[in-house]
Amino acid sequence: MSEFDRGRQTSRRDFLKRGALAGLAVPAGISVLERRTDSTSTSGHPMDPATQAAPARAAATTADEMDAMHEKGVKAFPAKTAGKGNMPLQPRLVNGVKVFELTCSEIMWEVTPGQRMKAWAYNGQVPGPQIRVREGDRVRVIVKNRLPESTVVHFHGLEVPNNQDGVPFITQPPIKPGASFTYEFTVPNAGSHMYHSHHNAAKQVGMGLLGAFIVEPKDKSAEPQADVDYVMILNDMAHGYTLNGKGFPATEPISAKKGQTVRVRYMNEGMQIHPMHLHGMHMTVIAKDGWPVPQPWKCDTLNIAPGDRWDVLVKCHNPGVWAFHCHILPHAESEHGMFGMVTALIVS
Numbered sequence: 001m002s003e004f005d006r007g008r009q010t011s012r013r014d015f016l017k018r019g020a021l022a023g024l025a026v027p028a029g030i031s032v033l034e035r036r037t038d039s040t041s042t043s044g045h046p047m048d049p050a051t052q053a054a055p056a057r058a059a060a061t062t063a064d065e066m067d068a069m070h071e072k073g074v075k076a077f078p079a080k081t082a083g084k085g086n087m088p089l090q091p092r093l094v095n096g097v098k099v100f101e102l103t104c105s106e107i108m109w110e111v112t113p114g115q116r117m118k119a120w121a122y123n124g125q126v127p128g129p130q131i132r133v134r135e136g137d138r139v140r141v142i143v144k145n146r147l148p149e150s151t152v153v154h155f156h157g158l159e160v161p162n163n164q165d166g167v168p169f170i171t172q173p174p175i176k177p178g179a180s181f182t183y184e185f186t187v188p189n190a191g192s193h194m195y196h197s198h199h200n201a202a203k204q205v206g207m208g209l210l211g212a213f214i215v216e217p218k219d220k221s222a223e224p225q226a227d228v229d230y231v232m233i234l235n236d237m238a239h240g241y242t243l244n245g246k247g248f249p250a251t252e253p254i255s256a257k258k259g260q261t262v263r264v265r266y267m268n269e270g271m272q273i274h275p276m277h278l279h280g281m282h283m284t285v286i287a288k289d290g291w292p293v294p295q296p297w298k299c300d301t302l303n304i305a306p307g308d309r310w311d312v313l314v315k316c317h318n319p320g321v322w323a324f325h326c327h328i329l330p331h332a333e334s335e336h337g338m339f340g341m342v343t344a345l346i347v348s
Contacts, residue, residue: 066335073337077249077344081110085121085245086212086231089129097138097184100131102153104209105146111239112247112339119239120147120207126245127233127269128195128211135190135218141183143175150174150199153183155213157193157290157309160185168199190217191290192231192265192309202271206237208245210269215290224286224313226263228256234304234326234341236270241331241340248332248342254324255346262314262345268304274331277301278314278345280322287311301327316347 061069091098102122109119109126122128133139143153152175154166164185168174175181193213197204212231217223235242243251256262264283266276282298289309302310325332326341333339 061335069335070337073249073339076113078251078253079113079249081113081246081250082116083110083125083245085125085127086130086233087125089123089131091133091139094140097140098133099140099142101142101144102128103144103146104151106148109208109239109245110250111242111245112250115247117239118207120204120209122209122211126208126210126239127235128209130212130214130231131195132214132216133187134216135187137187139185139187141195142180143183144180145175145177148177149204150176151197151204151209152181152199153195154198155183155193155195156307157189157191158185158213158215159188166198174199187215189290190215191287192267192311193290194233194267194269194309196269202237205269206235206239206271208239210235212265212267214265222292224263225261226313227260228254228262229265230254230262231265231267232276234266234268234270234274234276236272236274236331241326243341243343247340248338251341251343253321253344253346255348256314256316258316258319258347260316262316264312264314266302266304266308266310266312268306268308271306272328272331273303273305274326274341275301275303275328276324276341277327278322278324280318280320281314281316281345281347283312283314285310285312314345316345319347321346 089100091100104120104122105124107119107121107124108116109121110116119126141153145151152166152168152172163171164183165171166183172181193215195211195213197209210233212233214231233244240247246252254262268274278300282300283302284296284298285293285302286296287293302312304310322345324343324345331341
């Protein structure tokens with residue numbers, strides 16, 4: 001190999017290494033200036049130590065101080081915050097049609113205790129309200145825009161008629177500030193789906209315009225039995241690394257009795273991959289993007305890419321409080337303790 005080729009390989013490795021560190025360490029939504037001058041994430045915790053300057057390392061905390069910070073965060077879990085997202089939305093029944101109303105507005109959202117951030121929300125919550133219907137239902141979704149920008153709603157994963165797909169200037173005009181738009185369709189394919197903005201989406205979805213759209217199958221004979229059915233929406237944009245709109249220690253634990261089965265419906269509304277890892281018990285993967293997998297398979301860490309929905313079952317045979325987190329470690333833990341995409345499965 002020539003000197004030129006060796007130099008080119010080394011340069012490429014260095015470039016990829018630097019890019020990987022930057023990509024893992026900095027949540028989306030932080031400006032270039034903040035990337036250079038601020039060593040904390042949007043959740044208020046330090047980023048990957050590899051991105052810290054040498055003087056910061058010299059000022060590292062003592063072991064006792066670090067342990068105290070870690071302990072404080074764990075003891076605070078689950079910490080109380082104002083507001084809860086992903087709450088079930090009950091429809092009105094009008095001539096056999098299930099009618100849901102979504103109002104888009106700007107709110108202040110408490111991500112972790114004392115950390116209130118601007119959010120754009122459906123019905124005042126992040127994630128937006130959970131919509132649950134049955135395959136074959138006729139639904140009407142009335143969207144009212146109280147934002148300073150136009151918006152739309154896309155039903156991600158649902159095979160709706162073209163004019164109900166919610167993409168501005170392709171299937172509909174944008175919903176202007178102060179205006180409203182009505183979507184109506186017969187619910188097609190069953191499974192775990194989502195709804196979110198598809199207009200200036202990197203900002204609007206990142207700010208909170210997202211939610212779960214769960215379709216139960218008309219024929220439930222092939223559905224696995226689960227005692228707990230839990231939707232976990234991942235995001236990594238304007239509010240930092242969050243699970244259902246909150247960062248640890250304000251995330252919500254999943255609770256089950258020994259012997260019960262938990263169904264987790266993962267949904268990634270962010271811009272990064274998140275390998276979700278459960279301690280103490282394995283997951284059995286049963287569906288991808290709403291469709292049953294041909295052969296269920298077992299794992300303890302599952303990659304959830306942007307736009308993905310994965311359904312898993314957990315047989316709760318092992319009592320205890322089990323950590324449940326994203327395994328890209330700068331999304332979950334720093335010298336200040338756990339933060340962001342961390343919760344727990346509690347089996348009693």
